[in-house]
Amino acid sequence: GESVGLHLPTLSVQEGDNSIINCAYSNSASDYFIWYKQESGKGPQFIIDIRSNMDKRQGQRVTVLLNKTVKHLSLQIAATQPGDSAVYFCAEPTAGGTSYGKLTFGQGTILTVHP
Amino acid sequence: KAGVTQTPRYLIKTRGQQVTLSCSPISGHRSVSWYQQTPGQGLQFLFEYFSETQRNKGNFPGRFSGRQFSNSRSEMNVSTLELGDSALYLCASSPQPTSQPQHFGDGTRLSIL
Numbered sequence: 001g002e003s004v005g006l007h008l009p010t011l012s013v014q015e016g017d018n019s020i021i022n023c024a025y026s027n028s029a030s031d032y033f034i035w036y037k038q039e040s041g042k043g044p045q046f047i048i049d050i051r052s053n054m055d056k057r058q059g060q061r062v063t064v065l066l067n068k069t070v071k072h073l074s075l076q077i078a079a080t081q082p083g084d085s086a087v088y089f090c091a092e093p094t095a096g097g098t099s100y101g102k103l104t105f106g107q108g109t110i111l112t113v114h115p
Numbered sequence: 116k117a118g119v120t121q122t123p124r125y126l127i128k129t130r131g132q133q134v135t136l137s138c139s140p141i142s143g144h145r146s147v148s149w150y151q152q153t154p155g156q157g158l159q160f161l162f163e164y165f166s167e168t169q170r171n172k173g174n175f176p177g178r179f180s181g182r183q184f185s186n187s188r189s190e191m192n193v194s195t196l197e198l199g200d201s202a203l204y205l206c207a208s209s210p211q212p213t214s215q216p217q218h219f220g221d222g223t224r225l226s227i228l
Contacts, residue, residue: 102170
């Protein structure tokens, strides 16, 4: 769906906790989803992606879960560290499969990790 | 390998002026997309270019335009600047339009006075 961005959800955790960031998407035909991390003053940085034929994908300390039934994505960060503090965005391509160069972003979630 | 490079990093303009922003994609990447990021609207897609051709365009007025050169570098232009054009403009690149994922630069922060 369209990114609104005015009042971003926030998540505050203690260092070492696990974090879960959620995202709802609107296009049931989407076949690919991406999570980006954006630190202050920088552009979005790719974290992990998942194709629609998968339910789960794991990376280093991160796991993405996809529930196509309810059109929901989640990003799990294990043993969260202060360096994980950032805004996290989910994104999906919205050019009908002809291109992955047109992304629609979620509104973002601000993650704050306290030492 | 160098990442996506955007110049300038910061720019201050006044209403009515025009501005040109530049993006150099990662070496070997031929697909370039532009996004506008504001606190009120979040990240919104502007354009996508591949092989010097615009493939997709977002829902922005005609004052926003772009182009891509034969070396894959891209520029975007905004004419008759308005206060609401103040934003972070981000460029992303990938090898081809069907390549995943896009990799972003750190953006150009445009402020309109």
